[in-house]
Amino acid sequence: MKTLRLSPLGDTAVYAEFGATLDLELNRSLQALAVALRARAVPWLRDVVPALCGIALHFDPCHPQLPDAVLEACEELLQDCFKSASKFEDSGRTVEVPVCYDEEFGLDLSDVSQRTSIAIKEIIKRHLKTQHWVLMVGFSPGQPYIGGLDPKLSVPRRATPRTRMPIGAVAIANAQTAVYPYETPGGWNVIGRTPLTVFDPARDPPSLFAPGDCVRFVAITGEEFVKLSRPPH
Amino acid sequence: MSRTRSLHILRPGLLSTVQDRGRYGLQHLGVVPCGPMDPVAFELANALVGNRNGEAALEITVLGPEIEFECAALVAICGAQFDVTLDGRALPLNRPVFVEEKSHLKTGRALVGSRAYLAVAGGIATAPVLASRSTYLPAGFGGLEGRLLRTGDVLPLVPNSPALARSRYASMASKKTLSNGLRSVTWSAPALTLPEREPIVIHAMEGRHHALFDAAAQRAFFEATWKVTPDSNRMGFRLAGPALALAGALEILSEPTCLGTVQVPANGLPIALMADHQTIGGYPKIAEIAAADVPRLAQLMPGGTLQFARCTLPQAGELRRVLRQRLAAALRTLTWMYGE
Secondary structure, three states: OOOOEEEEEOOOEEEEEOOOOOOHHHHHHHHHHHHHHHHOOOOOEEEEEEOOOEEEEEEOOOOOOOOOOHHHHHHHHHHHHHHHHOOOOOOOOEEEEEEEOOOOOOOOHHHHHHHHOOOHHHHHHHHHHOOEEEEEEOOOOOOEEEEOOOHHHOOOOOOOOEOOOOOOEEEEEOOEEEEOOOOOOEOOEEEEEOOOOOEOOOOOOOEOOOOOOEEEEEEEOHHHHHHHOOOOO | OOOOOEEEEEEOOOOOEEEOOOOOOOHHHOOOOOOOOOHHHHHHHHHHOOOOOOOOEEEEEOEOOEEEEOOOEEEEEEEEEEEEEEOOEEOOOOOOEEEOOOOEEEEEEEEEEEEEEEEEOOOEOOOOEOOEOOOEOOOOEOOOOOOOOOOOOEEEEOOOHHHHHHHHHHHOOOEEEOOOOOEEEOOOOOOOOOOOOOOEEEEEEEOOOHHHEOHHHHHHHHHOOEEEOOOOOOOEEEEEOOOOOEOOOOOOOOEEOOOOEEEOOOOOOOEEEOOOOOOEEOOOEEEEEOHHHHHHHHOOOOOOEEEEEEOOHHHHHHHHHHHHHHHHHHHHHHHHHOOO
8 A cells, every 4th residue: 555645734634645535445454554553652643533545643733742844754654554554453343233214214215215216125225234334433523434335325415414413313425324423414315313322422432433343234113213212311 | 528619600601611722532533622722822821820731721702701709719811802800800811810709700802802711720620521621512522511601500620729729829929919909910921812903814725625726716715805704613713705616526535624624615615624623524625724823813703804824834833833932931931930
């Protein structure tokens, strides 16, 4: 693997882009690279963020040990860690995500069905069938971008984003699935909802999903959804 | 029996949150650092009351809160120039003031700048969440229940807050009882981040997607005068000005963003990402603001104006070094005033 492009994100971060299109194998090696980079515990490095096809290194711009030639230092660090990272395996974790695909939760199922000319039942079947991976976590705390969607289900974002996604919405767009932890705006197509708490700062680990995890969606009924939902407080 | 030591919020002000230095190391899980919008004023406020470790302070915005002190405390307000009184007497900014038990602090409007930090010796002692006391409004955790302060809130201080106030005030050089009776000092911290004459100049580097904008947009970004719109907040400053168009249709993959990223959504109006920004974004990035200029930008009021000045990465580094030296010099002086 070669660095395609190393670009500064201002003077506090660097984004190393290893490709321009989504590639599951590349993404998996980025997760390993992130683990290796974090293991180095570089004092001026604050955050290591593996993304879809690149990795961002955020540094403390006021750290006394921050090298003057920070781009070069980051490149060297990336090259060096990549050698050790290649020995890393997947996290080995599989997160099982119960999803209720009932009409009241799958707000855009009929829309997706029309656009793909695939029956709703078949959409659900295909969503359940394939192997999924967490490609990246971000936007809001714990929100996963999950790859591995059946290519036949690949639809663009909705023309008009929703201003408030339901908490736990399971939504698809651009060959990926996302699970919304909070009532944030969102433009993806909602096909179901999970009763799981995606992010809870009081839980260890706080995030249900981490980059590199395998994901298996499991269909549940409306009754099971209610049973698995946390009691309202 | 230990008594609780706390601040009682009589009026919350427009947007008051608890902030410490921030929550680092969790961006890969979508958790952005948050922390003070103006970290320079925040550090100075803490140093003025003898805090060394980025203790949690109150960030107050545009219209400040009214607070009753349950116990004696040593406080300092630093950042924007607010109109502040303590029991009806003018409270000087940028210097430590000894506050007696049951005192009533009233912060009015920001006259210059928009954000200030109210630091208390020992710090605000809300429970840390993921190793930080910073309030993270978009996800609702940290600070006080992850939200803005409300009337009736009780903000805990460290238990030894009054003792700290007394001992630190006693150790200070050049104490002075002001003509209105407030106990303060003759020295003060410099204001390093107040906005100068508008439009203020904010240095920025070309962003990753700068070349994807059309020629007019590339020019306009660095030539236009931009206005901070009222729907700006701790997540981002929305800027009004000429709409910036891409040279062609473009769908970029979502990728990491950072503090100071200027992204341009489909309507062509740029958004400068601030302390509570999302960690990942899918809009093209036209520019990245120099880290040294983010605190000054944070001090602009809604309606305030700015221009972007093009700079290079080494120039941004130089701006950062200059600011760091000025801050370090101010912090050294303040430490010395504590007799150390």
